[in-house]
Amino acid sequence: MKPYKTTASRIVWSSPWYRIRQDELLLPDGSSGVYNVVEKPPAVWIVPLTLAGKVVLIRNYRYTVDDWCLEIPAGSQQPQQRLAETAAQELREEIGGVARNLAYVGQFYTANGICNEISHVFLATGVTLGPPSREPTEVMETRQVSVSEALHLAATNQISDGPSALALLLCAERLRALDG
Amino acid sequence: MKPYKTTASRIVWSSPWYRIRQDELLLPDGSSGVYNVVEKPPAVWIVPLTLAGKVVLIRNYRYTVDDWCLEIPAGSQQPQQRLAETAAQELREEIGGVARNLAYVGQFYTANGICNEISHVFLATGVTLGPPSREPTEVMETRQVSVSEALHLAATNQISDGPSALALLLCAERLRALDG
Numbered sequence: 565m566k567p568y569k570t571t572a573s574r575i576v577w578s579s580p581w582y583r584i585r586q587d588e589l590l591l592p593d594g595s596s597g598v599y600n601v602v603e604k605p606p607a608v609w610i611v612p613l614t615l616a617g618k619v620v621l622i623r624n625y626r627y628t629v630d631d632w633c634l635e636i637p638a639g640s641q642q643p644q645q646r647l648a649e650t651a652a653q654e655l656r657e658e659i660g661g662v663a664r665n666l667a668y669v670g671q672f673y674t675a676n677g678i679c680n681e682i683s684h685v686f687l688a689t690g691v692t693l694g695p696p697s698r699e700p701t702e703v704m705e706t707r708q709v710s711v712s713e714a715l716h717l718a719a720t721n722q723i724s725d726g727p728s729a730l731a732l733l734l735c736a737e738r739l740r741a742l743d744g
Numbered sequence: 745m746k747p748y749k750t751t752a753s754r755i756v757w758s759s760p761w762y763r764i765r766q767d768e769l770l771l772p773d774g775s776s777g778v779y780n781v782v783e784k785p786p787a788v789w790i791v792p793l794t795l796a797g798k799v800v801l802i803r804n805y806r807y808t809v810d811d812w813c814l815e816i817p818a819g820s821q822q823p824q825q826r827l828a829e830t831a832a833q834e835l836r837e838e839i840g841g842v843a844r845n846l847a848y849v850g851q852f853y854t855a856n857g858i859c860n861e862i863s864h865v866f867l868a869t870g871v872t873l874g875p876p877s878r879e880p881t882e883v884m885e886t887r888q889v890s891v892s893e894a895l896h897l898a899a900t901n902q903i904s905d906g907p908s909a910l911a912l913l914l915c916a917e918r919l920r921a922l923d924g
Binding site for chain 1: 748761767773787805807854855863903906907
C-alpha cells in the first residue's frame with residue numbers, strides 16, 4: 565500500500581542519460597511535500613568468470629568522484645533491449661568478453677532515496693576475452709584475479725564501487741561452487 | 745591522473761537535497777563531451793546491533809521505486825556535522841536507537857556513474873531502542889533478526905536496498921565475531 569498521494573508531477577530537468585521528475589505529495593500526516601526522483605533506465609552488472617576460472621575486474625576512472633575504481637563491467641539498458649542483451653553488449657564493449665553462459669542472479673535498488681534505478685546482476689561464465697570497443701569517456705584497464713581474491717576484495721571494502729562489490733558478494737556461493 | 749580536462753562547469757538544476765552540475769569535457773581522444781554529475785552530500789549507513797545481539801532492520805516505503813524495502817538506518821550528512829554525529833542522529837530518529845559504541849567500517853561510492861555520493865558505513869553496538877522521531881516522509885517499521893539471519897538476507901538478495909545489503913556484508917566478519 566502506497567502511503568503517499570501524488571497530487572502533481574512534472575519533468576524539471578532532463579538529459580540523454582537520466583532526468584528529474586518532481587512530484588507534489590500529500591503525506592500520511594496530512595502535510596504536503598515535494599519529492600524529486602532521478603528517473604534512469606535499469607542497469608546491469610556483470611560478474612565475468614573466464615574459462616580459466618579468473619574473475620575479470622575493471623580499473624575505471626570515474627569523473628563524478630575523480631577517482632579510479634575497481635569495478636565489474638556494467639551499463640544501462642537501452643530501449644528495446646532485453647537485460648541479457650545489455651549484459652552481453654557491456655561485456656563485449658568493456659572487456660572484449662564473450663560468455664558461454666549468462667545467468668541471472670538478482671536485482672537491487674542502487675540508490676532508492678533519490679533514484680528509481682534497478683540494478684540487475686548477471687554471472688557470465690566461460691568468458692573469453694578479446695579487444696574491447698570502449699566509448700571515449702570509458703577510460704579503464706582490466707585485471708584478472710582468482711575467485712577467492714575477488715570475493716576477499718569485495719568483502720574487505722577494497723572494491724570502491726558499491727554496486728560492483730555487492731554484485732560480487734551476491735555471486736559468492738555460485739562462484740565458490742564453480743571454483744570447487 | 746585525471747584523464748579528462750574540464751573546460752566549463754555550471755549548476756543546471758538544484759534542490760535542497762542534491763543538485764546537477766553540468767561539465768564540458770575534453771576527452772582523451774581529443775573529442776569533447778558533456779558530463780552531468782548529481783552532487784549530493786555524503787551518506788551514512790548504520791548497522792545496529794542491540795544489547796540482546798539482534799540486528800535491527802527497517803521496512804521502509806520508498807517513493808522513488810514505489811516499493812517497501814528492507815534496509816538499515818541511513819541518512820545524509822548535514823552541514824557542520826561529523827559523520828559519527830549523522831550516524832547517531834539517524835539511529836535515534838529512525839529507530840529510537842542509542843548506541844554504546846559506533847565503529848567506522850568503511851566507505852563506497854553509491855552510484856559513481858552519475859553521482860558523487862560517498863556512502864560511509866558504521867557498526868553501532870550495544871544499541872537500546874526507544875521511540876523514533878521520524879520525518880513525515882519516513883514511513884517505516886522495524887524488525888529485529890539474528891546476526892546469521894541478517895547476513896543470510898543480505899547474501900541471498902532479500903534486502904532490496906543495495907547499499908543496506910552491502911553495508912551488512914561489509915560488517916559480516918565483525919558481526920560474526922560479536923555473535924561469538
